[in-house]
Amino acid sequence: MTKILLIMLGAILVENFIFSRFFGICPFLGVSEKPDTAVGMGFAVMFVMTLSSAATSLVYDYLLVRFDLEYLSTIVFIVIIASLVQFIEMFLKKLLPSLYSAVGIYLPLITTNCAVLGAALLNIEEGRGFLESVVFGFSAAAGFTLALVIFAGVRARMRENNIPKSFRGSPIALIAAGLIAMAFAGFSGISL
Amino acid sequence: MSPVLTAFLVLAAVGAILGVMLAAASRIFAVKTDxxxxxxxxxxxxxxxxxxxxxxxxxxxxxxxxxxxxxxxxxxxxxxxxxxxxxxxGKKPEAFVRMRAQVMCSGSRGKTKRLYEYQGLEDCSAALRAGGGDKACPYGCIGHGSCAAACAFGAISLVDGVAAVDPDKCRGCGTCVSACPKGIIKLIPFDAVYWVGCMSEDKGAQTRTYCEAGCIACRICEKNCPTGAISVVGGRAQIDYSKCDACGVCYEKCPRKIIVTSRERVILSV
CATH class of the missing domain: 1.10.15.40 (Electron transport complex subunit B, putative Fe-S cluster)
Incomplete structure (x- = not known):
């Protein structure tokens, strides 16, 4: 139980996917313009990352290890995650239209999201079992959502400021992201 | 079996299985879209x-x-x-009157008095919070281009401190009308030739103190309009475009040249 809690805390704060591992920077900059789209994207990532961690963990343990094909993990995971996202999209569109209208437009963005693939690969690197992988996937995505929502708030504040012309848009966003990353670096002092 | 062959077969099998599953899913979960x-x-x-x-x-x-x-x-x-x-x-086309946006203010830099030098954010709502903007007229265009930023067609530019709509680019969508914090942008018929370039609701004497291009509600246009299209309500003249036949009497009679025409432009474009 302690181990599960440590995995969660570690994935959300200490090794936050965005501010400490620098995964998924593209959606981080792209979807953080407004807090509500940030939350929508965050939930979509949580949903996909939990399922993909489960699927990739099973495939790794029962297929790749069995045939001594651990070195194929990257390519196999890419294929699995891409198909899984497609499948989820179709599934939601048909059976849960309300959820689809909330997170549907973010799903194609996740198909090739490196954060999702990163979670799957980190799971096998750390030698996590099925349950731990699922927990890690979920918490890493929760950390991603946290980062996205914090940054959306920062961006909302920045909009009200008179930023020098050469810094408008991406430059000031990256500077702000760097400052938040430094703040998050404070968590690295916690030894888990 | 050689490792290369195993790798090839496993990857091919994974790909094939996922492909078949997706194909099946797209059949099962197909949603009819109109x-x-x-x-x-x-x-x-x-x-x-x-x-x-x-x-x-x-x-x-x-x-x-x-x-x-x-x-x-x-x-x-x-x-x-x-x-x-x-x-x-499969329906009958509905009657469509093409509209365009018009900024109902002529209070450019030289004509309206300024209260102070504004150096804040280039945004009308922000300027409005700083004592209602730098112009002395509480009804006029603040001139920081919130409408221009809102326009999706690039039709609005700032000319001498007042927003100006390029009628050729304007599509009459009305986004600027709701973007203007003072509500001085109105949609008028695309072929309207005359409009009143002032939104001041103050009494004539007061309007005169802060703007040279302000309507003083003298009612000369109202009295002279042959079709009764102009009425002076709430301290300023307003044109009812369903009655206006673009004769131009109001334009000629207005003592302060508040009624603006696009006639020159119309003749040029014809």
Whole structure:
């Protein structure tokens, strides 16, 4: 139980996917313009990352290890995650239209999201079992959502400021992201 | 079996299984979408200006197909788009009056008194909070271009401290009308020749103290209008375009030249 809690805390704060591992920077900059789209994207990532961690963990343990094909993990995971996202999209569109209208437009963005693939690969690197992988996937995505929502708030504040012309848009966003990353670096002092 | 062959077979098998599953899923979970939605969306301008009141062109297309919005709901697309959408929907095209936005203020830099030098954020709402803007007139254009930033068609520019709409670029969507914190942008018929370039509701004597281009509600236009299209209500003249026949009497009689014409432009473009 302690181990599960440590995995969660570690994935959300200490090794936050965005501010400490620098995964998924593209959606981080792209979807953080407004807090509500940030939350929508965050939930979509949580949903996909939990399922993909489960699927990739099973495939790794029962297929790749069995045939001594651990070195194929990257390519196999890419294929699995891409198909899984497609499948989820179709599934939601048909059976849960309300959820689809909330997170549907973010799903194609996740198909090739490196954060999702990163979670799957980190799971096998750390030698996590099925349950731990699922927990890690979920918490890493929760950390991603946290980062996205914090940054959306920062961006909302920045909009009200008179930023020098050469810094408008991406430059000031990256500077702000760097400052938040430094703040998050404070968590690295916690030894888990 | 050689490792290369195993790798090849496993990867091929994974790919094949996932492919078949996705193909099956796309059959099982197929959702019927109305093809008219896509057709209408292709006809709409795609600027997502929001002038129709929906979240974007896609949302409007769905609303038209559901029958919630009229086929002429897109003002920005103009009568042609309206007709084409009506054809897709199999309905009669509705009457469409092309509108354009007009900033009802002529208080440019030299004409309106300034209270102070504003050096804040280039945004009308921000300037409005700083004592109502730097212009002395509480009704006039603040001139920091919130409307220009809102316009999806690049039709608005700032000319001498007052926003000016380029009628050729304006599609009449009305986004600027709601973007203006002072509410001085109005939609008028595209071929309107005359309009009143002032929104001041103050009494004439007071208006005169802060703006040279302000309506003083002298009622000369109202008395001289042969069709009764002009009325002075709430301290300023207003034109009823359903009655106006563009004779130009008001334009000639106005002692302060508040009534503005586009006649020169119209003749040039013809």
């Amino acid at each position: 093809e008219r939605c896509e057709k209408i969306q292709a006809l709409l301008p795609g600027a997502n200006c929001g002038g129709c009141g929906y979240a974007g062109c896609g949302a409007l297309a769905e609303a038209i197909v559901r029958g919630e919005a009229p086929t002429s709901a897109c003002k920005a697309g103009g009568p042609e788009t309206s007709e084409k959408i009506a054809a897709v929907m």
